[in-house]
Amino acid sequence: MSLTTAHSVVAPSANSKRIAGAIIIAYALISIVPLLWIFATSFKTPPDSIAYPPKILFQPSLEGYCNLFTTRTRQTPEYINSLGPATTFCDETTRKRNMVIAGPSNFLPRFVNSLIIAFGSTFCAVFLGTLSAYGFSRFKVPLADDLLFFILSTRFMPPIAVAIPIYLMYRELGLSDTALGMILLYTAVNVSLAVWLLKGFIDEIPREYEEAAMIDGYTRLQAFWRTVLPQATTGIAATAIFCLIFAWNEYAFAALLTSGTAQTAPPFIPTIIGEGGQDWPAVAAGTTIFLVPILVFTILLRKQLLRGITFGAVRK
Amino acid sequence: MADVHIKNVTKSFGDHVAVDGLDLHISDGEFVVLLGPTGAGKTTTLRLIAGLERPDSGTIEIGGHNATTLSPAERDTAFVFQQYSLYPHLSVFDNLAFPLRSPARKMPEDQIRRRVEEVAKMVRIHHKLANRSTKLSGGEMQRVAIGRALVRKPSIYLMDEPLSSLDAKLRADLRLELKRIQTELGATMLYVTHDQIEAMTMADRIGILAEGVLVQIGSPRTIYSEPANLHVAARLGQPAINLLPTGLLPDGGAPAGTKTIGARTEHLTIAKAANGHADGVVDWVEHLGDQNHLHVTVGQKKLVTLTDPDTDLAQGDRVVIRYRSPLYFGADGQRLM
Numbered sequence: 001m002s003l004t005t006a007h008s009v010v011a012p013s014a015n016s017k018r019i020a021g022a023i024i025i026a027y028a029l030i031s032i033v034p035l036l037w038i039f040a041t042s043f044k045t046p047p048d049s050i051a052y053p054p055k056i057l058f059q060p061s062l063e064g065y066c067n068l069f070t071t072r073t074r075q076t077p078e079y080i081n082s083l084g085p086a087t088t089f090c091d092e093t094t095r096k097r098n099m100v101i102a103g104p105s106n107f108l109p110r111f112v113n114s115l116i117i118a119f120g121s122t123f124c125a126v127f128l129g130t131l132s133a134y135g136f137s138r139f140k141v142p143l144a145d146d147l148l149f150f151i152l153s154t155r156f157m158p159p160i161a162v163a164i165p166i167y168l169m170y171r172e173l174g175l176s177d178t179a180l181g182m183i184l185l186y187t188a189v190n191v192s193l194a195v196w197l198l199k200g201f202i203d204e205i206p207r208e209y210e211e212a213a214m215i216d217g218y219t220r221l222q223a224f225w226r227t228v229l230p231q232a233t234t235g236i237a238a239t240a241i242f243c244l245i246f247a248w249n250e251y252a253f254a255a256l257l258t259s260g261t262a263q264t265a266p267p268f269i270p271t272i273i274g275e276g277g278q279d280w281p282a283v284a285a286g287t288t289i290f291l292v293p294i295l296v297f298t299i300l301l302r303k304q305l306l307r308g309i310t311f312g313a314v315r316k
Numbered sequence: 317m318a319d320v321h322i323k324n325v326t327k328s329f330g331d332h333v334a335v336d337g338l339d340l341h342i343s344d345g346e347f348v349v350l351l352g353p354t355g356a357g358k359t360t361t362l363r364l365i366a367g368l369e370r371p372d373s374g375t376i377e378i379g380g381h382n383a384t385t386l387s388p389a390e391r392d393t394a395f396v397f398q399q400y401s402l403y404p405h406l407s408v409f410d411n412l413a414f415p416l417r418s419p420a421r422k423m424p425e426d427q428i429r430r431r432v433e434e435v436a437k438m439v440r441i442h443h444k445l446a447n448r449s450t451k452l453s454g455g456e457m458q459r460v461a462i463g464r465a466l467v468r469k470p471s472i473y474l475m476d477e478p479l480s481s482l483d484a485k486l487r488a489d490l491r492l493e494l495k496r497i498q499t500e501l502g503a504t505m506l507y508v509t510h511d512q513i514e515a516m517t518m519a520d521r522i523g524i525l526a527e528g529v530l531v532q533i534g535s536p537r538t539i540y541s542e543p544a545n546l547h548v549a550a551r552l553g554q555p556a557i558n559l560l561p562t563g564l565l566p567d568g569g570a571p572a573g574t575k576t577i578g579a580r581t582e583h584l585t586i587a588k589a590a591n592g593h594a595d596g597v598v599d600w601v602e603h604l605g606d607q608n609h610l611h612v613t614v615g616q617k618k619l620v621t622l623t624d625p626d627t628d629l630a631q632g633d634r635v636v637i638r639y640r641s642p643l644y645f646g647a648d649g650q651r652l653m
Binding site for chain 1: 389394419421468485
């Protein structure tokens with residue numbers, strides 16, 4: 001007996017394939033141009049970045065990256081000449097603009113803040129979401145439907161609509177400008193999405209698997225860990241990507257609630273432009289680096305997502 | 317292995333009473349088959365013994381100890397589900413090893429390997445141990461599922477229609493294998509099915525369930541030849557028993573109060589009518605190869621029996637039919653002695 005039933009699929013014709021391909025490529029190009037422009041700008045010198053007409057071909061420079069990671073002060077040529085020879089590439093570039101490096105910029109700590117807050121809140125939201133979704137899926141929860149609706153209702157308004165109360169609340173609680181505060185906030189926003197998405201995935205996993213494990217000598221938690229979780233990886237990966245993208249890109253709350261130690265990258269990057277003129281290459285460099293983690297995360301989990309699709313062959 | 321004693325157990329789901337005052341004793345090493353239609357409470361009975369459901373009332377004793385409130389892990393039963401039996405993310409080996417790796421057992425890996433290989437040979441799946449469990453055929457999957465129950469030495473094996481999703485040939489093969497394995501191991505087994513052939517061939521005793529009530533329990537022979545009531549009589553026999561009203565055929569010797577007469581093939585003598593009297597007309601002879609089904613119309617009633625493949629009866633023949641100590645049922649459906 002064969003388990004995989006062969007479905008007859010109507011194969012698309014060569015022509016429609018070509019048309020579909022052309023549309024996809026055209027759309028991909030349109031979407032990727034702004035990103036490529038940012039990427040290119042990050043390797044331009046400041047004059048090249050504001051040249052008109054815009055330069056497609058240019059001499060690449062790391063000046064934007066130097067400026068991103070440092071703060072600089074303007075000095076007289078006499079003072080600069082009195083210094084010893086420049087020791088690093090960034091030193092040299094900066095001096096050509098009549099400036100010296102004063103110290104590291106805040107970009108790195110802000111970027112680290114973003115990493116901690118985004119991944120921390122994603123972990124919390126997915127962790128809580130998975131357990132709640134499992135509970136709703138498997139147990140008789142009193143008022144389950146109402147509770148699920150309540151959880152969903154937290155997304156009826158854009159989160160920023162409650163910015164003022166949250167701002168006041170956080171000030172009272174001492175959570176303003178703390179990583180913990182931001183993790184809690186992003187978790188609260190994301191957990192509703194996580195519960196709903198994951199409940200769908202866990203509902204699809206037959207409960208016989210856990211029951212079999214429990215009969216075989218596992219506790220419910222162990223059975224959950226050994227049988228449900230491995231089969232829910234697809235859903236967990238998808239949920240994690242959504243949560244991470246929200247937390248990573250969130251700007252409004254970050255701008256409102258963080259200003260110093262816990263500031264994330266999104267509100268910080270625009271401030272770069274103020275330091276020493278219109279420094280577009282530094283902004284572009286910040287943006288480019290900012291894109292990397294989410295790109296890597298998505299590519300890593302893409303494997304999981306694809307694996308989920310090709311898993312198949314479970315008897316129904 | 318151990319005996320299992322279910323005492324007056326009732327379980328409801330909302331308004332629906334799934335199991336109603338069930339009393340059942342399964343002796344150590346006994347193979348009991350519960351037979352009944354969908355919704356009769358067969359699966360619920362298994363789940364109650366396994367601890368996946370808690371009874372509303374009554375007690376369940378396993379090996380002489382009250383297990384009514386124990387968790388599934390503490391009861392040490394083994395369960396073969398009708399479906400979804402294998403973990404799709406594990407290989408065949410890991411599926412078989414899964415019960416042995418449980419925290420409750422903590423068996424060393426080399427012992428696990430030995431045991432898994434032993435069982436894999438028993439259920440004839442050892443050549444596929446490294447396969448992904450989703451890459452097996454239906455019969456192989458179900459053999460692994462049975463193997464996963466067999467790697468342990470539980471108090472009782474609980475099997476919920478383990479063969480129902482397989483095709484006829486595989487079902488026949490696995491039926492024999494399962495009975496062989498059970499005899500070899502001397503295993504206590506409670507097996508649920510709605511297939512009367514499985515019940516008749518494998519069981520030491522058959523329990524007939526209807527609407528949550530255990531109607532009758534006894535050896536296959538007893539259940540077949542001395543059914544307690546119409547329901548039990550109708551569950552066994554192929555073709556199904558003919559239930560005829562009194563007076564349709566000469567029924568001298570019927571006890572007082574007989575309302576219905578149950579007649580299987582062995583309860584009927586059918587002969588071509590000589591000139592004169594006939595009871596019925598042959599409607600149709602159904603050729604099944606090794607045997608024939610004879611359809612006869614008697615008055616308003618239709619009657620189906622087996623006949624020899626080389627019978628000389630043909631469509632349109634007028635026949636004389638006589639009972640040969642048939643089963644008598646009263647107005648309440650109970651069999652009259």
